[in-house]
Amino acid sequence: MSWHSDVRLTFPHKDDIPMSRSSSWSHTCSASSGMSDLASTVARQSSRESSRGSSRGSSRGSSSDASDSNMPDTQKLLEQKYGVDMSVYSQIEDLTHLVGPLTEDSVLRCLQARFYSQHYQNKIGPVVISVNSYQHRPSCQALLGPVKASVLLQGVVKDAVTQHADTGHSQAIIVSGESGSGKTFCAMQLLRQLFDIAGGGSETDTFKHLSATLTVIQSLCSATTVTNPECSRVGMFIENFITDTAIYRAKIHAYLLDRERVCSIQRYEKNYHIFYQMLSGLGTEEKAKLHLTGYSIHNLRYLSSGSTLQNELEDKARFDAWKSALSILGIPFSDVMRVFSAVLLLGNIEFVEGTGLELDLVGNNEIKAVAALLGVSGVALYRGFTTRTRNSRGQVCKSLADVNMANATRDALTKALYFRTVSAILKRANSIRRPTCNSTLSDSIESNLHQDSLGLSGVRDMPLSRNPSLTSSVCSNYSKKTRVDGFISIVDMFGFETAECNRLEQLCINLCAETMQHFYNTHVFRSTMQSLREEGIQADIEVTYFDNEPILELLSSKRSGLLSILDTECAQPRTSADTFVSKAKVHHRINNYFFEPLPKASSVFGIRHFAGRVVYDASNFLTNNRDQLSDDIICILSKQNCNFGFVSHLFARETKSSSSSGPGPKGMKHRILPSSSSGRNGSDEVRGTLSSDFQNKLDSLIRTLVHTKPHFIECIKSNDRCEMDMFDKDVILRQLRSLQVLDTVQLMAGGIPHRMRYKSFNNRYAVFLTHWNPYQTSSQQEHCKAILNSFLKAMDDSKLPYVSTQWTLGKKHIFFSEGTRQQLEAMRVEKFDNAASLIQAVWKGYLQRKLWPERRKTLQTQQGAPKVTYPVQRKRSKTKESGPKKDPRLLQQASSYYKISLEAAPAIPATRSYNVSGNVRLSYPQSRIMKDDFPKVASDDNVLCRGEEVKVIGPASARGHLKVQRRNVCLDVPYHLLDLKTVPAPDGMDI
């Protein structure tokens, strides 16, 4: 059964849509229009829009501020070249409103026109396309600095917040794009907006805490790469838990991958920012204490091997900001500095062949300094590097390490010290206020998701492969059910990248980029098409898109994926990179996405990723994937041998398990950075590899995302040289292709990309029904039809501009076009606005009438004049009317819809007489304990002291406050200062 506002049953091709009443201004151009036709049509559209003079509706361009007078010269040149009025193009905010044939060229030209008129954000229906203009550095500016988020990004956040509030479902704003495309910058802008709109603002403790954490992470986990001077070497999934008043907690899940960078940097690249910042920011005395006197980026080997360009002033300023942020998190600065200084100095220690049996050491002073900084003995440290304990069938034997082993142990210790410190800082930052654990990734209050209403059932249940045997670890878990808490998350994962020499880290990063692209494809293209097919709906437009599932299979299939072969190789005692590559070649010889680069080399292979070809050098794949550190060195850092508590704490788990079976090394291997899942089975040795850990985490992330309502932001970099205001067409085109922008535009403009379960649709849009009878027993589909009928009528009455509206009714879902979605949403908002004005008008009228006798008395006494005239209804002027129009029909409708009696006074909105803790409803009054003194400064004795038991009598009118009664005085106390006295009472009611 299908139905359509324009009597078309299925969705026709965009170019075939004739000019008609409901084929709106966005579809008025014939398919054959050339460039000049296009320009004139766009101009027609623009003039029509301006004549409407309305700024309503999300379908409209909001870029009217781009005037000719301040149009940049480049734009004028473009106009001369193409003969097109670029200022008209620049007003097309939504690419689905492009007129004429939708081609790469028209999309590119529109983006270019908007770029040169300084409109860097565009949209394709609900998807936002953000072009990086390289105007701001660093990305944290977007969170803390004066950078204002664009209207479109604000719109995404508002949408997520509204949907979260309306439905209680978790929302995920997923930011994707290549490395350097501005993902982190966008993510920061989004976070700021989220706090401004729903989080209680930037003055809240949660915001301060989060911004401090992000400032710390930015220095610790960002580095200069060839593609991006501010490249984040960490993937982030930031969960924001929201109550009805504020964001009460933000939790960062960080994915640390780039371990090699600490001890080996590629040409033109740099180590992590923090090292350069500390060398510029530390004072002479501090450096002396840290044994860094006389060292600079030129004589520290871990820094000097890469680019040594440095802006010392900027680095110093950033270091100061980092130091203050660290203190906000309560992490001892001096401890962290000791570890990082040791890391830097470790690079200057080198083991070389000696004349005797033992290895010679270059960097005697450095090893002493490192030992002092780590609080261990220098001799013990030397022994730790140069001896190797082995456990062969229960027999522990010691041997001397060779040069390679000793230097490898040094590098492994460097990585372990750095990443364990970063991880400890993150753990500390996340550990503040921890509600009950319940979900895959998060730990917070419980809530249930109703997948169907999100139209996600297709995504969840959908087999990700046409081939049922696909067992990719990333794909296979899509279908697992998890319960996720209500949160709004921002996902800034790794973007596609290619370096001069691509190592295991790049492979994992590109696996992540492939996975995120696959998630997008699945959500935007595949699930809709599959649902259409399942419900027997014939689509006229079959949008083609590049499905990257075979690449994911090549990388992560459990049976024969490259990472699986790598893991198998890592488990073998004697193997090499060449063996791994040759096995990979045997398995994937005929795979289209796997290739052998020229000139041929035994340890090199190539992959055709969705965003481009990458050649990988597998020389260090095995060592990096094993990610191991021997217990010879770990034992030295145990509590017994190390007098620096911070460091011994970093290795506490390993040293504890070693010492439980007697002193000294046992020949065990531990992970450089253990994952949370490793060692869970209680075994001493930590299992897993770097790639398997990462795949598990990615899997877990995707499982969480599948249960959220996603909002997509696709970032595009404007050029490869990080230059401001430079629009490189080739670079942009490459990204438009890889991100499938044109396919998305075609789907959104001409197809029916949205679908909703009838029940959810009916619940959301019941507002269109003039007479709603909740007891009516018609089917959901009938109900939906009635709503659509009313919607059509309302469209006729509405002053909103028409857009093309199409829909089709399936068995379980209603499918509708982007135009319909925009129209439905805009009119729903209009209905609510009208109803709210009406309710307010009725209430105000009632209040005034009720107050009038009292007021009249006052007036009489004041004036002493007995003559009081009753307020007379002002005569309405026929020409001019001010205030909300009192349409009796509308009044009647609204009052019947909201069940309001026009005679009786409106009920006072009920204040919630309870609050919720865990899954238990607690009623007031409650006994709570003060966590801190409040207020901090008070003249009288009305100070609630820390530890004092107080009586909470209900919620206060101020956001995030509760009313506390004490000696007949009521105080509004911030919620976070009040601890529950007892665990939810057993008589509490389960909700």
Ligand SMILES: Nc1ncnc2c1ncn2[C@@H]1O[C@H](COP(=O)(O)OP(=O)(O)OP(=O)(O)O)[C@@H](O)[C@H]1O
């Ligand atoms: N919309 C924007 N306006 C101005 N400057 C921007 C914008 N987006 C990004 N930048 C700047 O461009 C640079 C690169 O951006 P960013 O680091 O956010 O990219 P990314 O996609 O996160 O890269 P990576 O994946 O390598 O971390 C940064 O210096 C950032 O401040």
